[in-house]
Amino acid sequence: MNQAFDLFRPAEEHDLLRESVRALAEAKIAPFAAEVDEEGRFPREALDALVASDLHAVHVPEEFGGAGADALATVIVIEEVARVCVSSSLIPAVNKLGSLPVVLSGSKELKAKYLAPLAAGEAMFSYCLSEPDAGSDAGGMKTRAVRDGDSWVLNGVKRWITNAGVSEFYTVMAVTDPEKRTRGGISAFVVEKSDEGVSFGAPEKKLGIKGSPTREVYLDNVRIPADRMIGDEGTGFTTAMKTLDHTRITIAAQALGVAQGALDYAKGYIRERKQFGKPVGDFQGIQFMIADMAMKLEAARQLTYAAAAKSERGDADLTFFGAAAKCYASDVAMEVTTDAVQLLGGYGYTRDYPVERMMRDAKITQIYEGTNQVQRIVMARNLP
Structure with missing residues (x-):
């Protein structure tokens, strides 16, 4: 049991990566998240920040100028960016989705031609x-x-x-x-x-x-x-389906990130907001809600990290785990962000607070790269 757990427990370098990406995201991406959403514009600030830190396409192998990051490291990058801005997290996520067919099936010449400029931040x-x-x-x-x-x-x-x-x-x-x-x-x-x-x-x-x-x-x-x-x-078509086996995990990563962002904001709010003479977080009903949010999010994270480890190793049951991680994490993200809006009450329903945007952003994770109904079909056909 312990050996199986160690297969996907983040290593020290993953923890350090999370710290650096979170610091970058909070300093260079979060300040523009509401504006990007309101104006419906591409998050150029996020792209510039990610490229400057070599975080825009960390999956590209070192031989083509990339960081050669493993699947879990890629998940962590996407997760931490999505925690503050899901739109911005689509930069590293879609760079992987678009280029992975080349990584998986392309000739060496094709890889050199297209992965090198991607790694250099010259193209998406x-x-x-x-x-x-x-x-x-x-x-x-x-x-x-x-x-x-x-x-x-x-x-x-x-x-x-x-x-x-x-x-x-x-x-x-x-x-x-x-x-x-x-x-x-x-x-x-x-x-x-x-x-x-x-x-x-x-x-x-x-x-x-x-x-x-x-x-x-x-x-x-x-x-x-x-x-x-x-x-x-x-x-x-075979390449397309193999690609999705790996990249559905990046959608799970987005879901983890937006859910974590909503949970973090809601935790701070219920500690500060007072009703009936005490913080609303002191009421048992609220405590049960926040506990369920945290519990389900952590379960989704463990499933996603396990799937990332299987992606890295190319395990035979990756198709099941990739679909399961994407499906479960996105369902959790929708639930957690909806509950975060509820915890903020009327404030949560306004654009003055980020949980409203997070709830809207979370919805797409249940739809793209295969709806969650399709994911359940995939899981049923690929039971381990």
């Missing part, structure tokens, strides 16, 4: 899987890639693309063999923002994470060199 990476008619059913995509000599020509529309228009690079899944579809008919490509025929829709008007632009990506006869294919032809 986004992930293009979903389409207007292909959300949970990702295999139903219609975007096509047709071979033409030494090039591939891409046509289609990708929807719900995080950081679209800001990122320079895009991993795009496209159908290369309509007959085979998910059984060898989908391939992965790197598309650059500057490629002729690439354009973007208007930013979506969202409930939360308003600082992270979500747009459609339009591919109109986009011609790219054949060597921009990620892996072999027909392996794209």
Whole structure:
């Protein structure tokens, strides 16, 4: 039992990393979080701070100029940034999501070409899987890639693309063999923002994470060199699903962070707020609420860290644990942030206090990278 626990207990370097990221987040990111949400603008201050500290894409291997951080370290970075601003946490999270197909399946030349500028902070990476008619059913995509000599020509529309228009690079899944579809008919490509025929829709008007632009990506006869294919032809869908096994854990990390931020704020509030002549935190009903919030959050954290360890090792049961961590942590985040609003009463319902924003931001963690209903299907099919 103790040996199993040690497999995912944070090491001293992880604790030191948490301290440094928290200090950075509180000093350079938190002061702009409310403004970013209110104005619906990209958190440029967060990007600059993360790049300056080499925290924007810590997963990139050292051989390509990255920090080579393990999966747990990546989780901690995302968690601590999300604690103050979920929109900003999508910078390291989506950089991993977008580039992981290259890490997992790309040629060494492709890795060098695209991971090096990502690691240097010269570009961001986004992930293009979903389409207007292909959300949970990702295999139903219609975007096509047709071979033409030494090039591939891409046509289609990708929807719900995080950081679209800001990122320079895009991993795009496209159908290369309509007959085979998910059984060898989908391939992965790197598309650059500057490629002729690439354009973007208007930013979506969202409930939360308003600082992270979500747009459609339009591919109109986009011609790219054949060597921009990620892996072999027909392996794209497999790469996409392997990617999500790893990156669902980063969504769990976001959920942990926003829940922790809400819990921390609520704890301070109930100690200071007085009613009937004493702090509201002295009332048993309030104590039970805060205890449940903390208990569920810690359970989610342990599950997420265990999943991160499995991601690092490439364990056979990663698919189950990645889905479980994402599902449970995001459900907990929604519950904890909702309860935090309740604990602040009328104040919690106003934009003058951060828990209102945290509650709105938490909701997306139950939806993107596979709804929690889909996660339960994945878990049921992959029981350890």
